[in-house]
Amino acid sequence: MSSRPTFGTIKRVTAILIAITVVLAAGIVVGQAPVIFGVDDDPAASITFEDQESDGVSVTVDEVTLSDGGFVVITDGDDEPLAVSSYLEDGTHENVTVESEENGTDLTGQLTATVHQDTTDDETFEYYETDGEEDRPYLEDGYPVSDTASVTVDDDEAVSDSFVVESMTAPESATTNETIAVVAEIRNPTEYDQQQIVEFRLNGTVLERQILDLEGGEDREVSFEVDLSGAPPGTQPIGVYTDDDGEIDEIDLEFHTDPSVAVVDADDEEVTVDVATPEAGFVAVEDDGEVLGTSDELEPGEHGNVTVAFDDDVTVDEDDELTAVVYEGDPEDVDSAEPLEHDGEPVEETFTIVDVTAEADDADDADDENGDDADDE
Structure with a gap:
């Protein structure tokens, strides 16, 4: 009796090897699914910071939850922090005490507690030392996760x-x-x-x-x-x-006036607008919903001669119908920003470069005529 494998035996062995390979591959893919398919959750956090009386050198954060660990930073509206917590492990922490730095800064008044990540994984807060590149705030809907409290000092x-x-x-x-x-x-x-x-x-x-x-x-x-x-x-x-x-x-x-935007000058490189906005935000110039360029971030208030430069890869014709739109949010994150609305309508103005240029020329001619009339008198 021959000991050589038959063709049928070879086929069965091959099928078994293929099945084993498929199972192993499936296991690998399943094990790596969050990475491969991008379903890993973004870092998330929440914080509760209630009004309180303090000793002037420390405050208490009622509750903070961090998905990836990090820090709580106390500020009063200025750029520099007043106090930074010690490193907090991921999870929920209650009654977190945050003490002021050794410079004796008073922790009183209207204070804001913001939750920051530990992106360097070294349990050392380095947000300000790296100009905001590391240990950035946790975000929710594009905004830092924070809470504000009024802090008064005990009468002792x-x-x-x-x-x-x-x-x-x-x-x-x-x-x-x-x-x-x-x-x-x-x-x-x-x-x-x-x-x-x-x-x-x-x-x-x-x-x-x-x-x-x-x-x-x-x-x-x-x-x-x-x-x-x-x-x-x-x-x-x-x-x-x-x-x-x-x-x-x-x-x-x-807000002391109606929100508005008015195009005062335009060419194929940039658009200049006057804007009144009750919210922090920016002005974008769009073509049929496509953003062609944005202004710098604007504080609430009235702003004159705000420049919106077109992006480097943008080409516009002088008779293209464009729209200047006022947004709430950060011009560095346009996708998360929302158009500012007034009476249920977006605050915007539609224009063409040729029309704006013609109106500006007419205004200049009128100014020249008025000047000539004044000289004649």
Whole structure:
């Protein structure tokens, strides 16, 4: 009897080897599916930061959840952080204490707690040292995950020499181009003559400050004339603060004009617009929904001669029908931005370069004629 494999036996062995290969390959693919097909979740976080009294050198974050670990950073509206937490493992953390840096920065007023990643995986916060390249904030809908709280200082011996804000009177509402009057009653709780700074802050930003001299036990009214130009609309926290005390309230700010955009000049390289926006954002020039270029980021308010440069690979004709659109969001992340709306309609203007140029020429001719008439007189 021959010991050589038959053709049928070879076919069966080959089929078994193919089946084993398929199973192993399937296992590899399944095991690597999140990487191969891109279904791995983005880093996610949440935070709860409630109003509180503190000792002036630390604050408590009620709860923070991080998918990949990281840090909580405390700021007051300025660029530099006031305090950074120690490294937090992934998961949920309650009652996280964040202490100020050794420079003695006071953690009082309107403070913001933002959740940052540990992108360097070294458990050391390096966001500011790397100009924002590393340890970036967690994002939700394109915005940093953060929460804001009003922090006042406990009335204890550590702050007993501070002037005390007994009361504050301010309007409940205003428009963003008004100057409002704010009156606060300040008391020196000590028996010594003292000089201290008294500040008015809106949303954590100092808008006005005065130096106040008070005798021991004296109290006095202090008046601030506060220019709200450039202030963001909406319900904003306001407060009067001394060294270690403060009084906090809220004011409803209404944008002082209708949102608008007007094209004032245009050529085949850039478009110039005047814009009024109640939200931080930018202006984009579009052709049938395709973004051809964006302006720099704009703060809430009125802006003249805002430039929108066309992207390098964009070519436009002078009779192309283009649209200037006002957006809310970051011009570096256009896909996450939303068109600004007023009365249910987007804030935009449609134009052609040839029409804008003709209108600008007519305006120049009119100015020249007016100048000639004035010279004749």
